[in-house]
Amino acid sequence: MEIERARTDRLGLLLDQFDKARETAQVRLTGLSDEEYLWEPVPGCWSVRRRGEAVTPRAFGPGEWVLDLGAPDIPASEYAEVARQAADGMTVAKIAEDWSVSIERVEQILAHTGEPEPDETPVTTIAWRLGHLHYQFAGEWEWTFGERRQDPKQLVDFTPSAALALEQFWAVIDRWRDSVAVVTEEQLDTVGFSQYPYGSAPDDPYVSVLWGSNLEFIHHMAEIALLRDLWQARFTTPG
Template sequence: MYTELLADQLDFHWTHQLRPRFEGLTDDEYFWEPVPDCWNVHPGANGTTVDFAYPPPRPEPFTTIAWRLAHVIVGVLAMRSHSHFGGPPADYETWQYAADAAGALRQLDDAYARWIAGVRALTEADLTKPCGPTEGPYGAEPMAVLVLHINREMIHHGAEIACIRDLYIHSKEN
């Protein structure tokens, strides 16, 4: 019962709000830098890279849609799917970042499908087990806490991306 509730919360948002909001994303929107010194994704002859530093500078740079999608794809979904559901290895340093909006949306769809399938396969007992050492501050927390965290991350970052899309559209109208 709880597995279904946790999965349905995110899946409803994904199906009815988040993913439809990304339809028609253009490369111009994907890479748009609304302020100077944004962190972005950079296609190049030797592959596509992403701006990243740990710890991040203060204040943290504003991030583009491309950067935010990369974060959701890699850090929110793919790394967790690898750790918990047997997904392929994923990390910020070796990820093959999408060089365009269409590629990023394909990566997002794949990462989301893998994550939600993994969540739906969890048993009630799985939800009570500790997440483990790959989850840092969530390591000792039950898996249900991680699933709720990922739901929040998806909703939060999805709203940010939608807002940047709105700013892009309205900035181009003037």
């Protein structure tokens, strides 16, 4: 009997990493209730809300329910990435366009010295984190394997139902994964193979874009897992 060997090619490694992360995430999300999905552990959370109840200036979505989004900025955790973009020859104007901020803001960041102050980022609900991943992977598929014309922020009809959100989310994830699985070595090295409009995908080889997609999936799913742990602790921790 021939033993199946693990793939060690670039695409194989990225797919294997993603598949293991997806398997773990699906187990961790089993039994997610609507109440837990929308739970706001602290005041001022970003979440999925009815259009007229959104608390942020750029909340978006095509239907009744929208995903909170604040004013555009570059967080301190991304200052090093901005510096790399400039070092690689990207103009200040292009960097500003890439991050949807002003040229003055980019110049301020490039002139910054020393350690940046910690970001004051909002806490986001499980609904927000799933919604964020949902529209990103839907958009990445559209702008890599689809018609490359629809705004990613209008592709997902957000919902307050955890079960429906997960059903739709996994369908999008599986479609994206199936398409990635047949990418060729030449396409992996092609700059602009993905034209996803939010971020640097059009300027990067696709293998780098895939690496970033894995990272995005893994870190948001880890955050969701922690929120589930905290939700459970609400009922066991003495008040």
